[in-house]
Amino acid sequence: MRTETIIAEPQLSQLAENLIGSEIIKIGGQLNARIAAGEKIANLTIGDFDPKVFPLPEAYVNEIITAYREGHTNYPQANGMEVLRKEVARHIARKQGLDYNANEVLIASGGRPLIYAAFRAIVDPQDKVIFPIPSWNNNHYTFLNSGVQVAVDTSAANRFLPTADDLRPHLGDASLLAVCSPLNPTGTSFTADQLGAICDLILEENNRRDGRKPLYLLYDQIYSALTLGDTVHVDPVSLRPEMRPYTICIDGVSKAFAATGVRVGWAFGPERIMQRMHSLLGHIGAWAPKPEQIATARLLKQDAVVDDIIAGHNAKIQQRVEALYTGFMAMKAEGFPVDAIPAEGAMYLTVKIDLQGRTLADGTVLNDAEDVTLFLIREAKLGLVPFYAFGADRSSPWFRVSVGVLHMEDVPAIFENLRNALGPLR
Ligand SMILES: Cc1ncc(COP(=O)(O)O)c(C=O)c1O
Structure with a gap:
């Protein structure tokens, strides 16, 4: 039987052939597969509002x-x-x-x-x-x-x-x-x-x-x-x-x-x-x-209505970033390798989860931010976007947390899961 090597020739424009997919969507895809399989994961990757938390005014x-x-x-x-x-x-x-x-x-x-x-x-x-x-x-x-x-x-x-x-x-x-x-x-x-x-x-x-x-x-x-x-x-x-x-x-x-x-x-x-x-x-x-x-x-x-809507959104965002900031700072005080930068605007909190080089119980080493991202999803049931999705190096320990989708009642479990996941790392 004759075998042939098929050389993939570009069939479309250089532009279309060379488009790079979004790293955020890639991580989101992995998360969604786990959530669809029944895992309860706090998916804070999405730069969007959950209409249940932030309905259209x-x-x-x-x-x-x-x-x-x-x-x-x-x-x-x-x-x-x-x-x-x-x-x-x-x-x-x-x-x-x-x-x-x-x-x-x-x-x-x-x-x-x-x-x-x-x-x-x-x-x-x-x-x-x-x-x-x-x-x-x-x-x-x-x-x-x-x-x-x-x-x-x-x-x-x-x-x-x-x-x-x-x-x-x-x-x-x-x-x-x-x-x-x-x-x-x-x-x-x-x-x-x-x-x-x-x-x-x-x-x-x-x-x-x-x-x-x-x-x-x-x-x-x-x-x-x-x-x-x-x-x-x-x-x-x-x-x-x-x-x-x-x-x-x-x-x-x-x-x-x-x-x-x-x-x-x-x-x-x-x-x-x-x-x-x-x-x-x-x-x-x-x-x-x-x-x-x-x-x-x-x-x-309607100036007064507009100002009211915006003030309401900012109050909800403030409550959420503060709850997360406080949680990360408490973990930092306990000696966990985490940190956060106080939020000043938008709907995001920047957090550091510095686990590169750390070893899991089965001997696996977390080599870069992708390993850490997947570890957080798997073990801490927490989805965050690593800064490499925004152009930073894969050695960056910083992550984006989006609060537009955060339900306040989920906050205690987020930190409990994070402590449980980080605790056993060597
Ligand atoms: C920094 C920044 N600029 C622009 C946009 C685009 O916003 P829109 O949804 O109105 O297209 C986004 C959306 O996430 C954003 O984060």
């Missing part, structure tokens, strides 16, 4: 139903309904003191298409894109635009946010710097001083460029409403108005209103850039559904 539900009943079911305006763009402009003026008009706002179906369009509008093939590590999906957006990734490491000492000193050596010939605050995955936030110093670097760099394509800043503030304690959300244009021509901000309803399935996001920035992004997205058709746009505009009009 009633006022929003009602506006959406009303908008459908009123028959707003044909195509929306391609750059977003004017009524919504005006309300978004008013919302950011009210919340951040920013002065943008409706033509400087672009609506799409969530933050993702807007981030994609911002990259697309700025990054030419082989252009350098700088982003800090850990960060969410910038590697994928850079790849999709054939850019060159410049991933800059950050440190726990700086709450995993980049400093001007971290970024300075890399700005020279880059087109885009992508940062996020409050940050997914860490739940930490820029201070005015930290972000101001980065803006100063960009302004210096652009002065040097003297008319050549400038360095732009993508400021992902999708978690801007979710600030905890005394934390105040800061943004580049409020801190340094000269940043306005270079700054594109991303925001939306997904996190502020626990509305990840509603799919309404907005970008704001220079009108020319918004127009180009609008043209790109028009071909893709990534519009937010028209009834949801009308409903969001009507919701945003």
Whole structure:
């Protein structure tokens, strides 16, 4: 019988053939298989809200139903309904003191298409894109635009946010710097001083460029409403108005209103850039559904309702991150190799579970963060996302804990299981 070696030839575009899957989804898949098999695991990997804990606000539900009943079911305006763009402009003026008009706002179906369009509008093939590590999906957006990734490491000492000193050596010939605050995955936030110093670097760099394509800043503030304690959300244009021509901000309803399935996001920035992004997205058709746009505009009009919803979400997030932070600190005090960074915003807590090199009862050694992640799922019944899923090295002992899916009554069992799993390690 004749045997043949079949050489797999790429059948699709280089881009499609080389797409990398999400590490978070990979870990989620392993977790779901165990949960489906009947194991009770606290799955805190998901950067989403459990509607049982964070339901869509009633006022929003009602506006959406009303908008459908009123028959707003044909195509929306391609750059977003004017009524919504005006309300978004008013919302950011009210919340951040920013002065943008409706033509400087672009609506799409969530933050993702807007981030994609911002990259697309700025990054030419082989252009350098700088982003800090850990960060969410910038590697994928850079790849999709054939850019060159410049991933800059950050440190726990700086709450995993980049400093001007971290970024300075890399700005020279880059087109885009992508940062996020409050940050997914860490739940930490820029201070005015930290972000101001980065803006100063960009302004210096652009002065040097003297008319050549400038360095732009993508400021992902999708978690801007979710600030905890005394934390105040800061943004580049409020801190340094000269940043306005270079700054594109991303925001939306997904996190502020626990509305990840509603799919309404907005970008704001220079009108020319918004127009180009609008043209790109028009071909893709990534519009937010028209009834949801009308409903969001009507919701945003109700300042007191909006403020109440956000305060309610922040209180629930605060309660959850505090319970986990307290639990990890108690374990640390007992001598377990764990730590945590106080959360300042978003819906995440950064924890350290430093088990690499430790040995299980059967002699297996935990060699890297993937081993530790799987050990936590298996033995501690706890699903967390290791920082390597956000670009860090596999030796990083840091993990993201998402509290959007955390039921408070599960907290005691989480720590009991963790103590039981970590106790016997050698
Ligand atoms: C940092 C960050 N930016 C943007 C998004 C996208 O949000 P959306 O669901 O509105 O597309 C997410 C979603 O998880 C996020 O974590």
